[in-house]
Amino acid sequence: MLLISAELVLPITRPPIANGAVLVSGRRFREIGARTALKQKYPEAEELHHQLLMPGLVNAHTHIELSGLPLLAPQKSFTDWLIQIIEQKLALDPAGIEREARLALKNALALGITSLGDIVSLPVVLGAHQQGKLFSTVFFELTGMRDKDVQSRISQAKSVLGKHNFRLGNSRFGISPHAPYSASLTLFQAAKQMAEKHGLGVCTHLAETREEDDFIRSGSGPILKRLYPLVGWSRLKPAPSLVSPAQYLAQFIDRNLTLVHCVEISEDDLEIISRSRAVVHCPRSNLNLTGKLSPVPKMLRSGVKVALGTDSPASAGDANLWNEMKKVLELRKEYPGGEIKPSEILEMATINGGRAIFREHELGSLEPGKIANLLALKIGYLSADTEKTASSIIQSGPTEIEAVYLAGKRV
Numbered sequence: 001m002l003l004i005s006a007e008l009v010l011p012i013t014r015p016p017i018a019n020g021a022v023l024v025s026g027r028r029f030r031e032i033g034a035r036t037a038l039k040q041k042y043p044e045a046e047e048l049h050h051q052l053l054m055p056g057l058v059n060a061h062t063h064i065e066l067s068g069l070p071l072l073a074p075q076k077s078f079t080d081w082l083i084q085i086i087e088q089k090l091a092l093d094p095a096g097i098e099r100e101a102r103l104a105l106k107n108a109l110a111l112g113i114t115s116l117g118d119i120v121s122l123p124v125v126l127g128a129h130q131q132g133k134l135f136s137t138v139f140f141e142l143t144g145m146r147d148k149d150v151q152s153r154i155s156q157a158k159s160v161l162g163k164h165n166f167r168l169g170n171s172r173f174g175i176s177p178h179a180p181y182s183a184s185l186t187l188f189q190a191a192k193q194m195a196e197k198h199g200l201g202v203c204t205h206l207a208e209t210r211e212e213d214d215f216i217r218s219g220s221g222p223i224l225k226r227l228y229p230l231v232g233w234s235r236l237k238p239a240p241s242l243v244s245p246a247q248y249l250a251q252f253i254d255r256n257l258t259l260v261h262c263v264e265i266s267e268d269d270l271e272i273i274s275r276s277r278a279v280v281h282c283p284r285s286n287l288n289l290t291g292k293l294s295p296v297p298k299m300l301r302s303g304v305k306v307a308l309g310t311d312s313p314a315s316a317g318d319a320n321l322w323n324e325m326k327k328v329l330e331l332r333k334e335y336p337g338g339e340i341k342p343s344e345i346l347e348m349a350t351i352n353g354g355r356a357i358f359r360e361h362e363l364g365s366l367e368p369g370k371i372a373n374l375l376a377l378k379i380g381y382l383s384a385d386t387e388k389t390a391s392s393i394i395q396s397g398p399t400e401i402e403a404v405y406l407a408g409k410r411v
Contacts, residue, residue, distance in 0.1 A: 001025050002408060003045040004374065005035040008382055008389070010054040011366040012350050016386060022053065024372045027407035032366050048410075050402055052382065054346070054393070055365050056114030056373035058353025059321045061203075061260050061280040061309025064118050065125045067100040068092055069314040071288070078209040078289055079222040083230055085314055094124045101128035104319055109133060111398045113321050114373040114406055115364075117203065117258070117280065117309065117357040119176050123160050130168045133406055135371055137357035138168055139176035139203050145233050147186045154190050166198055170407075174201035174358060179208070180245050181215050181223050188252050195256060201277070201358030203258035207245040209290050213264045216245045246272045258356045260309065261286065263294050270295075270302045278305040278356035281348065283327045285311035293331065297338030307356035308348040322397045325349055329394045342390035372408035377401055 002024040009020030011032060021035040023042060031038060039047065069092075072084050105128060108116065116136040120126060121143075129138050140161060144153045161173050177183035177191045183204070195202045207213060215223040219240040228234055241248050246262070246269035253259070253276050260280045262273055273279060281294050299306050308328070310319045317323075325345050332340040354364025362371050377400050381392040404411050 001030070001042060001045040003035075003038055003042060003047040004050070004053060004376070004405065005038075005047060006050045006053040006376065008052045009366065010052065010346070010389075012055055012347060013365040013367060016389070020053075021047075022366055022372070022374070024405075024408040027371060029366060029368050029370050029372050031368055050376035050378070052377045052379060052393070053366070054375050054377065055350045055363070056375055056404065056406070057112050057321050057349050058115040058117075058307070058357065058364055059108065059113050059310055059319065060117040060258075060278070060307035060353040060356035061282060061311060062116055062118050062319055063312040064101045064104040064116070064128070064319065065089075065097055065120055065122050066312040066314050067104040067319065068096055069312070071317040072314045073288075077222050078211045079227050081289060081315075082227055086230060088314075094122070097122060098124045098128055101125045102132070105129070105132040105134055108319065109404060109406070109411060111320055111322060112375040112401050112404050114404070115353065115357060115359065117174075117353070119203075126160070126164060126168060129171050130164065132169065132171070133411070134170060135359065135363060135373065135407075136171040137174045137201060137359060138171050139174040139201070141176045141178055142187060142191055143178045143182045143231075144187050145182065145184045145228075145236055145238070147184060150184070150187050150190050153187060154194055157194065161198075166200075172201075172359065174203060176203050179205040179212065180248055181212050188249065192252055192256070201258065202256055203260060203280075203356075204249070206249065206259045206262055206273075207264040207269070208261040208286070210264060212245055216241050216248050217243065244269055258358075261294065262299070263290055263292050265295055265299075267298075270298060270304075273299070274302045274304050276304070277358070278307050278352060280307045280309040280356050281328075282309045282311040282316065283324055283331070284317065285315035287327075288315055288317075293335055295336040296328075296340055297335050300340075300344065301338070305352045305355050306348050307352040308345075320398070321349055322394070325394045326397065329391065342387050342394060345394060346390050372405060374403075374405035375401060376403040376405070
């Protein structure tokens with residue numbers, strides 16, 4: 001057994017513990033409490049001491065298969081950016097993609113990111129996850145707007161995931177119909193049925209840009225005119241739905257669906273997305289591509305569990321979750337609908353991220369029975385004021401990491 005103690009322990013789901021400790025047995029937390037009491041109860045446990053302990057970070061939305069791409073400006077429109085992504089992705093070498101994916105996983109761990117919600121469309125990336133150490137959820141991506149293609153897409157997903165027995169080392173599988181403009185309602189239905197049968201979590205991109213909103217409402221615009229011909233859907237002419245993307249997918253939004261982005265969200269949409277498992281906010285990507293922020297304060301007040309993600313380096317510049325946390329902290333008073341507290345940002349990067357990737361019962365907080373993923377930090381300022389300490393942690397960033405513990409072992 002290992003006793004890891006600190007001047008301050010931040011469990012996230014309960015108040016901070018001054019002069020606290022966590023007892024690790026095997027790969028999981030056994031007890032959490034006062035250091036003195038745990039030392040007396042378990043005198044045989046080896047002790048390691050730090051200034052501050054908190055859970056490992058959860059990057060709830062990323063695309064590590066795009067790690068080899070540079071930051072791409074949105075050009076004239078979001079559709080133009082998507083076309084750039086598709087063209088550059090097609091030009092990437094499979095061996096290079098896997099190499100960059102392995103490096104991305106290694107870099108994540110060095111930053112204290114112990115879990116990812118990774119969207120994968122290329123099976124070559126699954127090998128990197130299988131050999132990696134992180135406790136992630138890998139969402140296999142599905143696209144297709146023609147109903148006749150649905151069965152082949154589902155069969156392909158079952159084949160790819162089945163080759164790995166629906167498990168990737170420490171990681172789990174999920175499934176991801178890409179977005180309402182790239183996956184038909186029939187494909188969403190089939191994906192949800194597959195997920196229920198195999199115990200998979202589901203996530204999708206939703207309401208990311210005004211172009212998506214316009215397309216769903218009107219069935220026209222640059223997505224139809226420029227993106228569809230590129231991917232072989234030039235003959236498709238979707239009927240106008242006359243509703244928002246959230247309303248369009250309302251029948252599928254429940255506790256087994258995580259939503260990503262949700263920038264173009266109206267007051268009427270809030271009730272719909274509050275039925276989701278979580279919403280993943282990707283501030284740097286949204287600002288780069290749309291110049292807008294999600295109405296996070298309104299979501300929080302509506303009961304939405306908001307997590308944080310980096311999206312891809314092509315839209316955010318890197319996969320450093322600390323930079324997302326700093327961006328939210330910097331703009332916390334400028335969000336539509338109110339202000340975000342520093343402690344809420346830490347929740348977004350830990351326990352809410354665990355929920356978004358369908359692993360909150362294992363990850364994201366310091367609780368008995370959970371996997372012992374920990375960050376030990378040495379920051380410049382510890383305060384009895386939780387908000388001041390949270391702010392100091394975010395501002396200090398990864399340079400103040402003393403140690404990362406993965407499943408109870410220092411890495």
